[in-house]
Amino acid sequence: MKILLAVDGSAYTKKMLAYLAAHEELFGTAPQYTVFTAQPPLPPRAKAAVGAATVNSYQAEEAEKILGPVCKFLQQNGIDAKSSWKVGHAGETIAKFAASGKFDLLVMGSHGHSALANLVMGSVTTQVLAHSTVPVLLVR
Numbered sequence: 001m002k003i004l005l006a007v008d009g010s011a012y013t014k015k016m017l018a019y020l021a022a023h024e025e026l027f028g029t030a031p032q033y034t035v036f037t038a039q040p041p042l043p044p045r046a047k048a049a050v051g052a053a054t055v056n057s058y059q060a061e062e063a064e065k066i067l068g069p070v071c072k073f074l075q076q077n078g079i080d081a082k083s084s085w086k087v088g089h090a091g092e093t094i095a096k097f098a099a100s101g102k103f104d105l106l107v108m109g110s111h112g113h114s115a116l117a118n119l120v121m122g123s124v125t126t127q128v129l130a131h132s133t134v135p136v137l138l139v140r
Contacts, residue, residue, distance in 0.1 A: 001027055001028045001031045001104045001105065002031075002032050002034070002101070002103045002105075003027055003031050003103065003105045003106075003107060004033075004094075004097070004098050004101065004105070004106045004107070004134070005017075005020070005033060005034065005035045005036065005070070005081070005107050005108070006037070006038075006098075006107070006108040006128070007035055007036070007037050007066060007070050007108075007109075008037060008109075008124075009037075009065065009066040009069070009070075010109065012109030012139075012140075013070065013109050014109075015109050015140070016107060016109035016139040017074070020107065020139075021073075021074075021077040024079065032082075033074065033080070033082070034081060034082045034083070034084060034103070035067055035071055035074070035081050035082070035083045035084070036083070036084050036085065036086075036094065037063055037066045037067055037085045038085065038086055038087070038088055038090040038093040038094055039062055039063050039087045039088075040087075040088075040089070040090070041087050041088060042055055042059075060085075063085035066085075067083045067085065070083075071083055084097070089127070090124045090127070091125070091126070091127020091128045091130070091131060092127055092131050094108070094124070094128050094132075095127070095128050095131035095133075095134075096131070098132055098133075098134040099133050104134070104135070105134065105135050106132060106134045106135065106136045106137070107136075107137045108125065108137075108139070109139050109140070110125045110138040110139065110140045111123070125138060
């Protein structure tokens with residue numbers, strides 16, 4: 001089973017990882033994990049002002065700040081995982097990556113906002129659910 005773990009480095013990511021480590025048997029024998037994070041795009045003017053190479057380097061560093069600790073935690077718990085990141089709006093980017101990678105399951109932590117808060121602020125989870133063709137397991 002190919003499983004995509006969508007992470008953002010938040011406390012909700014940590015809860016999802018703890019759940020995963022405690023319930024690994026739920027994912028069958030020899031699951032293949034990929035850890036993924038989406039980096040927000042910078043405004044075109046910012047990219048033009050500092051240069052594409054600087055922006056790319058910054059985004060790679062920010063992605064590694066999220067992916068590094070997650071992969072280390074997984075390794076400490078006996079779970080091997082690949083890692084990847086892309087630039088884009090989180091919900092849509094996660095859903096597209098899950099579909100293009102032909103994952104069997106997408107696992108992510110959820111902030112658990114109320115319906116009113118989601119209406120006002122929007123939600124990455126809501127966007128993933130709206131765009132995903134892959135089954136999603138939310139951990140709260």
